[in-house]
Amino acid sequence: MILSTVRTRKALLPFLLFAALALTAHAPLADSPDKGDAIHVRGGPWTLAARVFKSEHLSARPHLIVVLHGDAPGVNPTYQYNFAHEAASSIDDAIVVALMRPGYADGKGLASEGNIGWKLGDNYTSDRIESIVDAARALLKQYDASDLTLVGHSGGAAISADILGLYPGVATRALLVSCPCDVPAFRWSMIKFQWNPLWLIPVSSVSPQNEVSAIPKSTRVRMVVGANDPVTPEPLTLAFARALRARGVPVTVTILPKLGHEILLEPATLDQLKDLMRGA
Secondary structure (H helix, E strand, O other): OHHHHHHHHHHHHHHHHHHHHHHHOOOOOOOOOOOOEEEEEEEOOEEEEEEEEEOOOOOOOOEEEEEEOOOOOOOOOOHHHHHHHHHHHHOOOEEEEEEOOOOOEOOOOOEOOOOOOOOOOOOOOHHHHHHHHHHHHHHHHHOOOOEEEEEEEOHHHHHHHHHHHHOOOOOOEEEEEOOOOOHHHHHHHHHHHHOOHHHHOOOOOOOHHHOHHHOOOOOEEEEEEEOOOOOOOHHHHHHHHHHHHHHOOOEEEEEEOOOOOOOOOOHHHHHHHHHHHOOO
16 A cells, blocks of 8 residues: 555656646746857856846956846746846946856757756755856956856845855845745745645755855845745745844845736846946
8 A cells, every 4th residue: 555655656746746837937038139148157067058248338347247047947047138138238347147057958059067956946055056156256257357246036046145145255246036035934835835745845955044144244135026926925035134134234125016926027126236236
C-alpha cells in the first residue's frame, strides 16, 4: 500500500509542477527591443548571458545597473530587456545590463549556464547568488564603472536583496520590485494561494530577511509592490522594509494601487530607479 502511494505521488509530480507553473506564470509582456548588445560574462563556474544598454552620454566612470528578472515559470523571460532599455534611455551616464540568471534562456538565442531548478522559490541559493556577484564584479571591471546598482523583480529581487547582505558593499543601491524577501513566508503564502503541495518541498534558498543585519547602513534601497499582488503580497515588502529601518538602512516603499505582480514595466517603477540614481 505504501509503495502504491509513493508511485501515485511520483506520477502526480509532473501534473502538480505544471499546475504550479501555470498559476504563477507571468502575464504576457511587450516584446523586448533588439537594440541591446548581447554579451556573455563569467560568473563563477558558469557563463551568464546578458544584453547591454547604454546611456547616450557616458563618462570615463559610468554607473553600472544590473537588472535581474523573476522566476518566470512557464515562460522565457525577456521583459527585463525592456526595462533596461528604458532605464538607459532615461538615466544619464549609466550602463544597464539585463543579466540572465543561471540556467535561464530568453528564447531568442541567449542562455546562461547553470541549473534553473523548479522555479518554486528554490533557486535563490548561495551558488547562484555567488555566480551573479562574480558576474557583476567582472562587469564593474570591464566597464570601469564607478558603482553598482541592483534592480530585481520577484525572484530577482530576492537575489538582489541577498547580495546586499551576503556581499556587503558590492552594490551601493538596490531597487527591489515585488520581492519575496522572506522566503519561508513567501512559499507558505503560495501553498495557500495555489493549494499545491510542491511548495512544501524543502529548499536551500537564502532568505533576505535573515541577512538584513549585514547590510551596510550606507546602502540605499527602494521597494515597489502592487497593492493587489497575489504572488508576493504587500506584507512581505513591508516586513523587509521594517527590518531595514531597524538596521538603519534608508528605504522607501512605494505601493502601486490596484496593480498586481507584473509591475517592473510600470512607469512608476522606472521613476523609482530614476529617483534612486539622482545625485549618484
